[in-house]
Amino acid sequence: MKFKIKTEDLKNIISTVSRIVDPRPAAPSLQGVYFRTLEDSIEVIGSDLDIVIKAKNKAVVEIEGKALINARVLSDIVRKLPRGEVVFSDIGSELKVEQNKLNFTLRKLDEKTYPEALLEDNYDHEKSQNVEPIELFESLKKVGIAASPEGGRPILTGVYFNNADEKTELAATDSYRLATHDLTDFPIKDAGILSFRSLNETAKIFEQTEEKISINSTERELHFYNEKFSASIRKLEGSFPEYGNLFPKETLFSIEVNKNFILETLDRATVVAEGFIPVKLEIINEETMKITTVNKDIGGGSEEVSIKTLGLDVGDISGFTMSFNPNYLMQGIDALDGNTVYMRFSGNEKPVIVQGEHESFRYLLMPVRPS
Numbered sequence: 600m601k602f603k604i605k606t607e608d609l610k611n612i613i614s615t616v617s618r619i620v621d622p623r624p625a626a627p628s629l630q631g632v633y634f635r636t637l638e639d640s641i642e643v644i645g646s647d648l649d650i651v652i653k654a655k656n657k658a659v660v661e662i663e664g665k666a667l668i669n670a671r672v673l674s675d676i677v678r679k680l681p682r683g684e685v686v687f688s689d690i691g692s693e694l695k696v697e698q699n700k701l702n703f704t705l706r707k708l709d710e711k712t713y714p715e716a717l718l719e720d721n722y723d724h725e726k727s728q729n730v731e732p733i734e735l736f737e738s739l740k741k742v743g744i745a746a747s748p749e750g751g752r753p754i755l756t757g758v759y760f761n762n763a764d765e766k767t768e769l770a771a772t773d774s775y776r777l778a779t780h781d782l783t784d785f786p787i788k789d790a791g792i793l794s795f796r797s798l799n800e801t802a803k804i805f806e807q808t809e810e811k812i813s814i815n816s817t818e819r820e821l822h823f824y825n826e827k828f829s830a831s832i833r834k835l836e837g838s839f840p841e842y843g844n845l846f847p848k849e850t851l852f853s854i855e856v857n858k859n860f861i862l863e864t865l866d867r868a869t870v871v872a873e874g875f876i877p878v879k880l881e882i883i884n885e886e887t888m889k890i891t892t893v894n895k896d897i898g899g900g901s902e903e904v905s906i907k908t909l910g911l912d913v914g915d916i917s918g919f920t921m922s923f924n925p926n927y928l929m930q931g932i933d934a935l936d937g938n939t940v941y942m943r944f945s946g947n948e949k950p951v952i953v954q955g956e957h958e959s960f961r962y963l964l965m966p967v968r969p970s
Contacts, residue, residue, distance in 0.1 A: 600664025
Protein backbone atom coordinates (compact mmCIF):
# COMPACT_ATOMS: atom_id res chain seq x y z
CA MET A 600 0.00 0.00 0.00
CA LYS A 601 1.21 3.48 -0.89
CA PHE A 602 -0.76 6.72 -1.12
CA LYS A 603 -0.33 10.49 -0.89
CA ILE A 604 -2.82 12.82 0.80
CA LYS A 605 -3.06 16.41 2.07
CA THR A 606 -2.32 16.61 5.79
CA GLU A 607 -5.38 18.76 6.53
CA ASP A 608 -7.65 16.14 4.95
CA LEU A 609 -5.86 13.37 6.82
CA LYS A 610 -6.19 15.19 10.16
CA ASN A 611 -9.90 15.58 9.62
CA ILE A 612 -10.65 11.91 8.96
CA ILE A 613 -8.20 10.50 11.53
CA SER A 614 -9.44 12.74 14.35
CA THR A 615 -13.04 11.83 13.51
CA VAL A 616 -12.46 8.08 13.49
CA SER A 617 -9.83 7.65 16.21
CA ARG A 618 -11.74 9.37 19.01
CA ILE A 619 -14.20 6.47 19.37
CA VAL A 620 -11.50 3.78 19.45
CA ASP A 621 -11.22 2.20 22.91
CA PRO A 622 -7.58 2.39 24.12
CA ARG A 623 -8.15 -0.78 26.22
CA PRO A 624 -10.42 -2.97 24.12
CA ALA A 625 -11.29 -6.60 24.70
CA ALA A 626 -9.53 -7.56 21.45
CA PRO A 627 -6.12 -6.02 20.60
CA SER A 628 -7.14 -5.32 16.99
CA LEU A 629 -9.83 -2.90 18.16
CA GLN A 630 -7.22 -0.46 19.42
CA GLY A 631 -6.34 0.18 15.79
CA VAL A 632 -7.53 2.33 12.92
CA TYR A 633 -8.07 0.31 9.75
CA PHE A 634 -6.82 1.77 6.43
CA ARG A 635 -7.81 0.54 3.01
CA THR A 636 -7.32 2.10 -0.41
CA LEU A 637 -9.98 2.52 -3.06
CA GLU A 638 -9.40 3.59 -6.69
CA ASP A 639 -8.67 7.25 -6.01
CA SER A 640 -9.27 7.55 -2.27
CA ILE A 641 -8.63 5.99 1.12
CA GLU A 642 -11.10 4.79 3.73
CA VAL A 643 -10.37 4.84 7.45
CA ILE A 644 -12.40 2.76 9.93
CA GLY A 645 -12.59 2.71 13.72
CA SER A 646 -14.92 1.10 16.24
CA ASP A 647 -15.56 0.32 19.89
CA LEU A 648 -18.21 -2.28 18.89
CA ASP A 649 -21.05 0.06 19.95
CA ILE A 650 -20.39 2.38 17.01
CA VAL A 651 -18.46 2.05 13.76
CA ILE A 652 -17.22 5.24 12.06
CA LYS A 653 -15.90 5.26 8.50
CA ALA A 654 -14.35 8.20 6.67
CA LYS A 655 -13.34 8.53 3.01
CA ASN A 656 -11.12 11.10 1.35
CA LYS A 657 -9.51 11.68 -2.02
CA ALA A 658 -5.90 10.51 -2.27
CA VAL A 659 -3.29 9.68 -4.89
CA VAL A 660 -3.11 5.89 -4.67
CA GLU A 661 0.06 4.35 -6.13
CA ILE A 662 -0.24 0.86 -4.64
CA GLU A 663 -3.48 -0.56 -3.28
CA GLY A 664 -3.57 -2.27 0.08
CA LYS A 665 -4.73 -2.18 3.70
CA ALA A 666 -3.18 -1.75 7.13
CA LEU A 667 -4.11 -1.59 10.82
CA ILE A 668 -2.33 1.01 12.99
CA ASN A 669 -2.59 1.86 16.69
CA ALA A 670 -5.14 4.68 16.85
CA ARG A 671 -3.57 6.67 19.69
CA VAL A 672 -0.07 6.77 18.20
CA LEU A 673 -1.32 7.49 14.69
CA SER A 674 -3.61 10.27 15.90
CA ASP A 675 -0.81 11.98 17.84
CA ILE A 676 1.56 11.89 14.86
CA VAL A 677 -1.01 13.06 12.31
CA ARG A 678 -2.14 15.90 14.58
CA LYS A 679 1.42 17.28 14.65
CA LEU A 680 2.15 17.03 10.93
CA PRO A 681 2.89 20.36 9.20
CA ARG A 682 0.79 21.57 6.26
CA GLY A 683 1.42 20.00 2.90
CA GLU A 684 1.20 16.47 1.57
CA VAL A 685 2.22 13.27 3.31
CA VAL A 686 3.05 9.84 1.86
CA PHE A 687 2.14 6.55 3.57
CA SER A 688 3.97 3.39 2.43
CA ASP A 689 3.60 -0.22 3.54
CA ILE A 690 7.06 -1.67 4.17
CA GLY A 691 6.20 -5.10 5.51
CA SER A 692 5.61 -5.08 9.27
CA GLU A 693 5.65 -1.27 9.42
CA LEU A 694 3.91 1.71 7.84
CA LYS A 695 6.22 4.50 6.70
CA VAL A 696 5.14 8.13 7.02
CA GLU A 697 7.11 10.65 4.92
CA GLN A 698 6.82 14.40 4.50
CA ASN A 699 9.73 16.53 3.27
CA LYS A 700 12.53 15.78 5.76
CA LEU A 701 10.17 14.06 8.20
CA ASN A 702 10.23 10.27 8.39
CA PHE A 703 8.32 7.98 10.79
CA THR A 704 7.75 4.24 10.87
CA LEU A 705 4.77 2.79 12.73
CA ARG A 706 4.49 -0.84 13.75
CA LYS A 707 1.43 -2.43 12.13
CA LEU A 708 -1.17 -4.53 13.91
CA ASP A 709 -2.46 -7.68 12.22
CA GLU A 710 -5.25 -6.42 9.95
CA LYS A 711 -6.47 -10.00 9.42
CA THR A 712 -7.69 -10.07 13.04
CA TYR A 713 -9.90 -6.99 12.59
CA PRO A 714 -13.59 -8.05 12.73
CA GLU A 715 -14.84 -8.51 9.18
CA ALA A 716 -18.34 -7.37 10.13
CA LEU A 717 -17.02 -3.88 10.93
CA LEU A 718 -15.66 -3.46 7.41
CA GLU A 719 -18.90 -4.19 5.58
CA ASP A 720 -21.87 -1.92 4.84
CA ASN A 721 -24.65 -4.05 6.29
CA TYR A 722 -27.58 -2.14 4.83
CA ASP A 723 -29.41 -1.56 1.55
CA HIS A 724 -28.71 1.96 0.27
CA GLU A 725 -31.90 1.93 -1.80
CA LYS A 726 -33.99 1.67 1.39
CA SER A 727 -32.34 4.67 3.04
CA GLN A 728 -34.24 7.84 3.94
CA ASN A 729 -33.05 11.47 4.11
CA VAL A 730 -33.21 13.60 7.24
CA GLU A 731 -32.33 17.15 8.27
CA PRO A 732 -29.34 16.76 10.60
CA ILE A 733 -29.69 20.03 12.51
CA GLU A 734 -33.12 19.36 14.03
CA LEU A 735 -32.34 15.70 14.70
CA PHE A 736 -29.08 16.23 16.55
CA GLU A 737 -30.29 19.29 18.47
CA SER A 738 -33.20 17.18 19.71
CA LEU A 739 -30.89 14.33 20.66
CA LYS A 740 -28.63 16.65 22.66
CA LYS A 741 -31.61 18.04 24.54
CA VAL A 742 -32.92 14.68 25.74
CA GLY A 743 -29.45 13.21 26.14
CA ILE A 744 -28.84 15.22 29.32
CA ALA A 745 -31.17 12.80 31.12
CA ALA A 746 -29.47 9.62 29.89
CA SER A 747 -27.54 7.60 32.42
CA PRO A 748 -23.74 7.76 32.06
CA GLU A 749 -21.88 4.75 30.70
CA GLY A 750 -21.54 2.06 33.33
CA GLY A 751 -25.12 2.27 34.54
CA ARG A 752 -28.02 0.07 33.42
CA PRO A 753 -27.33 -0.30 29.68
CA ILE A 754 -30.90 0.50 28.62
CA LEU A 755 -30.80 3.79 30.57
CA THR A 756 -27.66 4.95 28.74
CA GLY A 757 -29.75 5.19 25.58
CA VAL A 758 -32.22 7.46 23.83
CA TYR A 759 -35.53 5.84 22.94
CA PHE A 760 -37.15 6.65 19.58
CA ASN A 761 -40.80 6.24 20.55
CA ASN A 762 -43.11 6.04 17.54
CA ALA A 763 -46.42 5.73 19.33
CA ASP A 764 -49.36 7.99 18.41
CA GLU A 765 -48.11 8.51 14.82
CA LYS A 766 -45.21 10.73 15.86
CA THR A 767 -41.60 10.27 16.96
CA GLU A 768 -40.81 11.25 20.52
CA LEU A 769 -37.26 11.01 21.81
CA ALA A 770 -36.96 10.01 25.46
CA ALA A 771 -34.12 9.47 27.93
CA THR A 772 -34.04 8.84 31.67
CA ASP A 773 -31.57 7.92 34.39
CA SER A 774 -34.48 7.21 36.82
CA TYR A 775 -33.95 10.57 38.59
CA ARG A 776 -35.12 12.68 35.66
CA LEU A 777 -36.76 12.27 32.28
CA ALA A 778 -36.47 14.33 29.10
CA THR A 779 -38.69 14.04 26.02
CA HIS A 780 -38.73 15.92 22.72
CA ASP A 781 -40.97 15.61 19.68
CA LEU A 782 -39.39 15.16 16.26
CA THR A 783 -41.16 16.24 13.08
CA ASP A 784 -41.16 14.05 9.97
CA PHE A 785 -38.67 11.45 11.20
CA PRO A 786 -38.86 8.71 8.54
CA ILE A 787 -37.52 5.71 10.48
CA LYS A 788 -40.07 3.81 12.56
CA ASP A 789 -37.86 1.11 14.08
CA ALA A 790 -34.85 3.06 15.35
CA GLY A 791 -35.29 1.54 18.82
CA ILE A 792 -32.93 2.52 21.66
CA LEU A 793 -29.46 3.87 20.91
CA SER A 794 -26.55 4.74 23.17
CA PHE A 795 -26.49 8.51 23.75
CA ARG A 796 -22.69 8.48 23.81
CA SER A 797 -22.66 6.96 20.32
CA LEU A 798 -25.35 9.36 19.13
CA ASN A 799 -23.34 12.28 20.48
CA GLU A 800 -20.25 11.12 18.57
CA THR A 801 -22.40 10.88 15.44
CA ALA A 802 -23.71 14.40 16.02
CA LYS A 803 -20.14 15.73 16.10
CA ILE A 804 -19.66 14.38 12.57
CA PHE A 805 -22.82 15.66 10.91
CA GLU A 806 -24.16 18.59 12.93
CA GLN A 807 -22.23 21.22 10.96
CA THR A 808 -23.55 20.14 7.58
CA GLU A 809 -26.59 21.91 6.16
CA GLU A 810 -27.26 19.18 3.62
CA LYS A 811 -29.52 16.27 4.39
CA ILE A 812 -27.90 13.01 5.48
CA SER A 813 -29.05 9.48 4.77
CA ILE A 814 -30.32 7.17 7.48
CA ASN A 815 -31.01 3.45 7.35
CA SER A 816 -32.34 1.04 9.95
CA THR A 817 -31.52 -2.65 10.07
CA GLU A 818 -32.42 -5.24 12.68
CA ARG A 819 -29.41 -4.50 14.90
CA GLU A 820 -28.08 -1.11 13.81
CA LEU A 821 -29.02 2.42 12.81
CA HIS A 822 -26.81 3.90 10.08
CA PHE A 823 -26.11 7.58 9.34
CA TYR A 824 -24.06 8.55 6.30
CA ASN A 825 -23.20 11.00 3.54
CA GLU A 826 -20.57 10.83 0.80
CA LYS A 827 -17.66 11.34 3.22
CA PHE A 828 -18.61 9.86 6.60
CA SER A 829 -20.73 7.06 7.99
CA ALA A 830 -21.66 6.05 11.54
CA SER A 831 -23.33 2.74 12.40
CA ILE A 832 -24.73 2.49 15.94
CA ARG A 833 -25.65 -0.79 17.59
CA LYS A 834 -29.21 -0.87 18.93
CA LEU A 835 -29.52 -1.59 22.65
CA GLU A 836 -31.42 -4.72 23.61
CA GLY A 837 -34.26 -4.58 26.10
CA SER A 838 -37.39 -2.56 26.82
CA PHE A 839 -37.35 1.11 27.68
CA PRO A 840 -39.17 1.94 30.95
CA GLU A 841 -42.82 2.94 30.64
CA TYR A 842 -42.68 6.67 31.27
CA GLY A 843 -45.98 8.13 30.11
CA ASN A 844 -47.60 7.92 33.55
CA LEU A 845 -44.70 9.70 35.24
CA PHE A 846 -45.98 13.08 34.12
CA PRO A 847 -48.47 14.33 36.75
CA LYS A 848 -52.01 14.58 35.44
CA GLU A 849 -52.82 17.65 37.55
CA THR A 850 -50.90 20.85 38.24
CA LEU A 851 -51.39 22.76 41.50
CA PHE A 852 -49.71 25.87 40.13
CA SER A 853 -46.99 26.99 37.74
CA ILE A 854 -44.41 29.73 37.85
CA GLU A 855 -42.84 31.74 35.06
CA VAL A 856 -39.26 32.91 35.55
CA ASN A 857 -36.54 34.47 33.42
CA LYS A 858 -34.15 31.76 32.19
CA ASN A 859 -30.93 33.73 32.64
CA PHE A 860 -31.88 34.98 36.11
CA ILE A 861 -32.65 31.54 37.54
CA LEU A 862 -29.60 29.95 35.90
CA GLU A 863 -27.30 32.60 37.33
CA THR A 864 -28.87 32.19 40.77
CA LEU A 865 -28.52 28.40 40.68
CA ASP A 866 -24.95 28.73 39.42
CA ARG A 867 -24.05 30.86 42.45
CA ALA A 868 -25.80 28.36 44.71
CA THR A 869 -23.72 25.46 43.37
CA VAL A 870 -20.54 27.11 44.67
CA VAL A 871 -21.73 26.15 48.13
CA ALA A 872 -23.70 23.08 47.03
CA GLU A 873 -20.62 21.60 45.32
CA GLY A 874 -22.87 20.05 42.68
CA PHE A 875 -24.60 17.47 44.87
CA ILE A 876 -26.06 19.14 47.98
CA PRO A 877 -29.72 19.95 47.27
CA VAL A 878 -30.95 23.46 46.64
CA LYS A 879 -34.26 24.41 48.22
CA LEU A 880 -36.84 26.37 46.24
CA GLU A 881 -39.32 28.23 48.44
CA ILE A 882 -42.27 30.29 47.24
CA ILE A 883 -42.29 33.49 49.32
CA ASN A 884 -45.28 35.02 47.59
CA GLU A 885 -46.83 35.17 44.12
CA GLU A 886 -43.93 37.30 42.83
CA THR A 887 -40.91 35.94 44.69
CA MET A 888 -39.10 32.60 45.01
CA LYS A 889 -36.11 32.06 47.31
CA ILE A 890 -33.32 29.63 46.44
CA THR A 891 -31.38 28.39 49.47
CA THR A 892 -28.32 26.17 49.89
CA VAL A 893 -26.76 24.93 53.12
CA ASN A 894 -23.44 23.09 53.27
CA LYS A 895 -22.49 22.14 56.81
CA ASP A 896 -18.80 22.05 55.94
CA ILE A 897 -18.63 25.34 54.01
CA GLY A 898 -21.59 27.56 54.79
CA GLY A 899 -24.69 28.54 52.91
CA GLY A 900 -26.66 31.28 51.28
CA SER A 901 -29.96 32.30 49.78
CA GLU A 902 -31.10 34.51 46.93
CA GLU A 903 -34.50 35.68 45.77
CA VAL A 904 -35.66 35.71 42.16
CA SER A 905 -38.72 37.35 40.64
CA ILE A 906 -41.45 35.01 39.39
CA LYS A 907 -44.95 35.17 38.02
CA THR A 908 -47.46 32.69 39.42
CA LEU A 909 -49.81 31.06 36.91
CA GLY A 910 -53.02 29.13 37.41
CA LEU A 911 -56.67 29.57 38.33
CA ASP A 912 -57.67 29.69 42.02
CA VAL A 913 -54.12 28.99 43.14
CA GLY A 914 -54.76 30.22 46.65
CA ASP A 915 -52.01 30.91 49.16
CA ILE A 916 -48.85 29.09 48.08
CA SER A 917 -46.42 30.97 50.32
CA GLY A 918 -44.15 28.55 52.13
CA PHE A 919 -44.34 25.88 49.41
CA THR A 920 -40.90 24.25 49.25
CA MET A 921 -39.14 21.60 47.17
CA SER A 922 -35.50 20.55 46.95
CA PHE A 923 -33.59 19.38 43.88
CA ASN A 924 -30.18 18.30 42.70
CA PRO A 925 -28.80 21.67 41.49
CA ASN A 926 -26.88 20.33 38.51
CA TYR A 927 -29.84 18.32 37.24
CA LEU A 928 -32.12 21.35 37.55
CA MET A 929 -29.64 23.62 35.75
CA GLN A 930 -29.11 21.16 32.92
CA GLY A 931 -32.84 20.92 32.28
CA ILE A 932 -33.30 24.69 32.28
CA ASP A 933 -30.24 25.27 30.11
CA ALA A 934 -31.64 22.94 27.43
CA LEU A 935 -34.73 25.11 26.96
CA ASP A 936 -35.23 27.39 23.97
CA GLY A 937 -36.18 31.02 24.55
CA ASN A 938 -35.81 33.31 27.55
CA THR A 939 -38.71 32.07 29.69
CA VAL A 940 -38.90 29.04 31.98
CA TYR A 941 -42.15 27.45 33.13
CA MET A 942 -42.07 25.18 36.19
CA ARG A 943 -45.22 23.16 36.87
CA PHE A 944 -45.71 21.90 40.44
CA SER A 945 -48.11 19.13 41.45
CA GLY A 946 -47.10 18.69 45.09
CA ASN A 947 -44.08 18.65 47.40
CA GLU A 948 -43.29 15.00 46.76
CA LYS A 949 -44.17 14.82 43.07
CA PRO A 950 -41.84 15.62 40.17
CA VAL A 951 -41.64 19.12 38.72
CA ILE A 952 -42.12 19.63 34.99
CA VAL A 953 -39.79 22.17 33.39
CA GLN A 954 -40.63 23.58 29.97
CA GLY A 955 -39.68 26.53 27.82
CA GLU A 956 -41.50 28.60 25.25
CA HIS A 957 -41.94 25.52 23.04
CA GLU A 958 -43.94 22.63 24.49
CA SER A 959 -42.19 20.02 22.32
CA PHE A 960 -39.51 19.59 25.03
CA ARG A 961 -40.42 18.40 28.54
CA TYR A 962 -38.06 17.83 31.45
CA LEU A 963 -39.27 15.96 34.50
CA LEU A 964 -37.17 16.11 37.67
CA MET A 965 -37.72 14.18 40.89
CA PRO A 966 -37.37 16.09 44.17
CA VAL A 967 -34.83 15.10 46.80
CA ARG A 968 -34.80 15.33 50.55
CA PRO A 969 -33.38 18.63 51.83
CA SER A 970 -29.95 18.45 53.43
